[in-house]
Amino acid sequence: MNALLHKLWSVAIVLLLLPTGSPLAQSEPAGISADSVLQQLPGASLKKTGELIGQLEQAGGAEMRPLFEVMLAGELYFVKESKQIIAITKTERRTYIGRDVFGKAALGEFTSREIKKIRVNNRLRSQLRETLARIDLLHGSKLAQKQAVLAMLDDLNDKNMRLLTTAQQSGVDGEVARLIDLAAAMVQLRDSRVSEERLEAIGVMSGQLEPAVRNQLQRLVNDAQEQDLAVRAAAQKALDKISERIEFFGQLEQLFFGLSLGSVLLLAAIGLAITFGVMGVINMAHGEMIMLGAYTTYVIQQLFPGAIAYSLLIAVPAAFLVSGSVGVLIERGVIRHLQGRPLETILATFGISLILQQAVRSIFSPLNMQVVTPSWMSGSLVINPVFSVTYNRLYILLFALAIFAALVVVLKKSSLGLNVRAVSQNRDMAKAMGVRTEMVDAMTFGLGSGIAGVAGVALSQLTNVGPNLGQSYIIDSFMVVVFGGVGNLLGTLVGGFSLGVANKFLEPSMGAVLANIIVLVGLILFIQKRPKGLFPQRGRAAE
């Protein structure tokens, strides 16, 4: 059925467009040569540049693709003296390496004074992108083709339709074919006067999530001029169906947002679940351990500028070591002296947090540091036009779970977990049983801090890397640990995720601030019901 329809459409469109001839043939007018156009590029105004791009497309077609790409990337320069157009790659040392735009041949180094950029602005960039889309539709990869068709959906003029038809004929399949059919349907709905044809078109469009489809249907429904009631009703129905699906994916998206926020909370809190939850140290410097981890990421990227893609992988163990050793130092230097006075730790660690913040300020300047997002962490996984999942959030969610699992394994499988708990419950007796309490304390605090550092690596991908980074997470972290039940790792996990999801489900109707307030009040009330958190320690001893 579908296939048949498909054929029908193609034929219809081809017939519709036949008289105008082949689009490719048309784009080769005699006279203007690409070279002469190129010559005008240096020094052209932005407006003029736009015109030149149009001429270049006509003159050069697909051959001009490299030029457009370089231009889009903002790497197109010209040599001031010779007006030669070149592509430039910047190096770390702030010098410029030139190469030929088309041939890729190296042209040597330039200084910033010798060359000048060919300026592009927003408008030009979108023109370039459209141009590229047109070129890609016929010559690009599957993905590029899809992007190209999607881009054209918003503007289904004759020229674009001709291109689409040509693409159709040159043989496309799958997603691209579906989109082209969709485009044809949209055109048909728009241009046809025959009720059946239009209904048919609506049939194709029904349930499709592309915004252009929805917008067109919406326009139709709102259009007071539209006389055809059947068409209008059908459009309304199609629209409803679309809304329904959007609603569904909206919920899904909300859930993902919630989980993602939860994973951030979890990451921030998980180290605290050890230093505070297990050891009982009210660790106000926890946030600064996270901060150190984030700065470690920055330093690693500075040290290995060539390996941005792997920088995070290197940063994870590095941050663990850095924050972990600082944690060990703090434990050995300060916390150790506070045994039996758990509440006093708040004072000492508060002091330490001030010192660490200022230290970072003195060493790295008070400005935020730039942490680059490796390409595999950027962008999103597009599931459909209304639902996509950003990679960084996705990876961080997985990362948080992995860290959590690793921690559980460490605490369950090694004797450390057992010893920590013993020490925190009765230090003297643990000593008398041969537990090296000092070692255990240092290791545990180091572990908690190290994990905070690792969290910092992840957070550096989401937020500022600056001296205040830690402060923004410390309160949430305590909240999560307490909500889950102090001393219970699983509680921290569930606590983090439920706070995240609750927040995100309230946000759309309440706004970010109110949602936050309501979650806090809810938390306070919840603790009245369960004074020891979600997963309380039970039994006689816990009283």
Next chain:
Amino acid sequence: MSPINHFAGQARELMRRDTTWPFLVTRRRPVDVSKDIILYLEELNVSFDGFKALNNLNLYVNDGELRCLIGANGAGKTTLMDVITGKTACDSGSAWFGQNIDLLAHDEAEIAGLGIGRKFQKPTVFEAHTVFDNLELSLRGYRGVWRALTAKLSGPERDRIEEVLSVIGLEDARYQSAGALSHGQKQWLEIGMLLAAEPRLLLVDEPVAGMTAEETERTAELLISLAGKHTVIVVEHDMEFVRSIARTVTVLHQGAVLAEGTMDQVQNNRDVIEVYLGEDA
């Protein structure tokens, strides 16, 4: 029992002519012991994660009695005291203080206010306070916030504290903070706190643990002297001690009463010997 039945049962219970509704009962009133029984425990059940610590336990204690409670470790003695004093909620059953007071409807502070005092198995005293202050805080009297703000130690009260101090032999340590006492001294202090409160019913959990033989004797005398005016329930594993004070002995086993009677009866009970005393007691 289905929930509906259960509910109906409760409703019927609420309608009974011979009882007043709980919320109509005034909270503070003297215990009615006209039937000469001060404590009724019936069909008590307590379980922890499926483990039955008390199992359909029934126990009646007469007014003015000195009752010894013995039983294997883990038999549920401490749990029983927890239920009486409101620390642990029971799954089912009833606990009445005299004729008129339903213990299960009160919380710890109220129960203490009704005149039930307790000494814990592990001595718990206020470590930051002096011995004297510990006793002062335990003195019988109204426990409201305002009263506490204005309270002044009266002459008789001061005498009472002195008296207790001499009974527990901590006169010299009166200004020492309780946290610095040795284990045995804390035991004594806690007994002293009980005395100062002058409760109607004393629950004494292992009072002589960690005491020398002579002190044990003194404790025994003390408890005997208290009986009559007060009702005393003593839990102890020291058989010599129990023998020296016991009139009626109740043996608990696995959360239920195994035997009850005079010391001799109990001592010769086969079951008791098997689970508790051992062959050559």
Next chain:
Amino acid sequence: MSVLNSLAQASSRLLAAMRQPGRGTSWLVGILLVVTLAMSAANLLLPADSPFYVSTYTITLMGKYLCFAMLAMAVDIVWGYCGILSLGHGAFFALGGYGMGMYLMRQIGDRGVYGNPDLPDFMVFLNWQELPWYWFGMDQFWFAIFMALLVPGTLAFVFGWLAFRSRVTGVYLSIMTQALTYALMLAFFRNEMGFGGNNGLTDFKDILGFDLQADATRVALLLVTTFLVVLTFLASRTIVQSRLGRVIVAVRDAEARTRFLGYRTEHYKVWLFVYSALIAAVAGMLYVPQVGIINPGEFSPLNSIEVVVWVAVGGRGTLYGAIVGALLVNYAKTRFTALMPDAWLFALGALFVIVTVYLPRGLAGLFGRATELMYRRPDTGKDKTTRDDGLSVAEVGA
């Protein structure tokens, strides 16, 4: 030489007196009163170029410190004596402050920049048409004071009643108080709340008809503050020395045991919490006219934590410790931020760390130890033996 000697003697006598429950505190009260009175006189009576002249800057600074001292006392009463570590006392302080701020705001009348007699400037400029209902009556001084006590008092009561009745304790309680103040902070940041959002309330003109910028008014405010600090100090001392105080300490150390003695510990805690919240609110009320601004930043959890830190520095569980701690830390902050603006956090942080590690019971503990060394009594047996960890009961759950 003899001067030195007598100085040493005097100071050791002072130290000894500080340790005695009764007399030490009267020393503190005396010093406070004398110092502030002398400062006031020096400010008002001496010419500005006299070497003994005390600048208005110092007067306001002192006033601010004393407000903080009061706040610290409030925290110490619940934390030091009852073991309720409140990380949200800033909320009561700020609410009191907002009450006073609203009164002062209404006093501006039509002298605001837009000349609107009813609406404060920030409302005019966000296009509000009429005064929200909760602003009514706030132009009456006594009503404003009443509200500034009622609201934080009620909040403390409701919060305390809920929390203590369901036996929320330890860190759970601490974090709940933190959540409370955090939620309030977010709420007050919202411009829709009608409290001026982030900018808060500011640009006050006069109080009870007295010009807030006049030296005499500032001095009067300082004196009122001192008087109230002394008053709350004496009141609190009476409380902690009464049987009530001992019950409260008993609750701190062994709450369950206290309950088995028949004390309704939750009543005691709620009562104390409300009392402490009221002190905090009064401190906030005094604070606002002296610093000239109240904004949601005062609700920030970190502020409340800082208060706890002052108390810890001074030595919790002693009232004068809280006062001394607040004065000292804030003075240090003032000095450090001017002397080494780029590195003062190092100094302050180090101060905190050193105090915790080397002065386990804060400065009050230091006094205690100093006098102990000087007046070591031969008869140690009778001495109240105090252990170093005497106060550190494990409020933190394992």
Next chain:
Amino acid sequence: MIRIEKLNQKYGGTQILWDLDLNIEKGSCTCIMGRNGAGKTTLLKCLMGLLPASSGRILFDGKPIQQAAAQQRAKMSIGYVPQGRDIFPLLTVEENLQIGLPARSDGLKKIPERVFELFPVLKEMLQRRGGDLSGGQQQQLAIARALVIDPKVLILDEPNEGIQPNIVRQIGDVVTQLNQEDGLTVILVEQKLGFARRVGREFRLMQKGAVMAADKMSNLNDELIRQYLAV
């Protein structure tokens, strides 16, 4: 095996132990007695390294150990059963027992069966939290826990507090058995004369922080008892 010379100990300003001397033979079973507050627990804690001594020497097998930390003393195979049991309340019974395993000299990784033979209750309760056990059960657990580290010296501080009579006897048997069959040196603090007489083979009487009398158990007469144990 253990020699204590001129041991002094203070809590803050209060001195508890005064120039205390004590000598424990290898393989002996010594019972330390004295009134409440005499300093018995304090002495044992000093011996175990849980309280710092202000002066004096402690020799173990001739080597001074007063500087060694408690955990090192545990590694030297000194087992300790504290007064008041000090079970780890939130650890399960099994975990309570496992804690001591690394301190064993033979590197065994499993809780020795022997422990369960001595205290069968524990086997049933392996997964229960230590703090939930009844007082007596906890006491048994405490002894078992000390045995897990395979001690050469076993220190017991009032091990019978709150234990049912038949188990008291059983503990007595166990201690005797460990002492006689396994050659374990036992130091026992005990108030109950009957038990002390039955288990101990020597006694030390303490008063006000000093050892006042030492002898074979058979020589513990009423005179001594009246002098040092009566109130």
Next chain:
Amino acid sequence: AAETIKVGVLHSLSGTMAISETTLKDTVLMMVDEQNRKGGLLGKKLEAVVVDPASDWPLFAEKARELLTKEEVDVIFGCWTSVSRKSVLPVVEELNGLMFYPVQYEGEESSKNVFYTGASPNQQAIPAVDYLMSDLEVERWVLAGTDYVYPRTTNKILEAYLKAAGVAEEDIMISYTPFGHSDWQGIVSDIKKFGGAGKKTAVVSTINGDANVPFYKELGNQGVSSEDIPVVAFSVGEEELSGIDTGPLVGHLAAWNYFQGIDSEANEYFVEQWKAFIGDEKRVTNDPMEATYIGFNMWAKAVEKAGTTEVDAVEQAMIGIEFPNLTGGIAKMNKNHHLSKPVFIGEIQDDGQFEVVWETDGVVAGDAWSDFLPGSKDLIADWTAPIKCGNYNTKSKACSGQVQ
């Protein structure tokens, strides 16, 4: 009588605002250095007095008082946030001090003792919207801001302005977030949906400070490109960008009175001087720095002109003072204590710099009181005789409220 002229610097060096304000402290120090090298002022050396108000608003007031009474400074350069300025204002007025405030702000204020060298809304927001409307043909608007006075006011003004320009109610989306908001998933997704309705959409961002980094990161990751939905920001400058990986942000916009990338002799010199002073090749300059620069130089000129550092004289001398902008053209101090300055719109480049894509023809005079708010339509500020008032009502011909 003093041998030196004291310059107070009242910028947070710690706490949340340190990130922005520290730079301004260094700028003032650099200017003081430079002035001293030129021989000081009135034959005296300048001496900077730096304090740290630690991002704590009441502390700002306290420190201002300390500077004015204890240190007896002749001028203060300071504050960033509005609330800190509001906190300091009564103190400066009471003690008759002189303060220069170098940051763009919501307007609605003019004090005799303060000179505002940053942009007021009509020097930033309105031109930016004009640009978006005319050049990019934007029809749908998202006004996203942090919930405090500056965004609230700016958005109020913009809303009135947009509606006056015929934009329908449903084509404006307004969203406020708390300070330091870091989870932008939902809002960005909403923006995306809002922008997917077929009309050209732009975001006007008054998002403050640290919240920008996660916001832009989220924009990049959710694939909202500057071609689809451009974001024009009023609080994001070179400095903020130096903390972000700008790759995904290329093409988003900002409106300022200054960009580091603007070619001019003076600017080149300034940038070099700054880099040398701070000892870091990578440090950038930004708009508030230029505002500080202009303010400082104007003050120096005014002091020279008045021949004294006495506040009232300097204040009067300030009005009408002109000084060249770093970007070319001349800035002038107006009667209302605000500047006339040019406005630029720049596009973010991948090196963290801005490329100017649009600029006003001449300079724009800063308005103390907005013409688009009902409460302040009729108000003007004029500190010359005979009006001498910061909030003069042109209708009632009276100076409301101000206590002189």
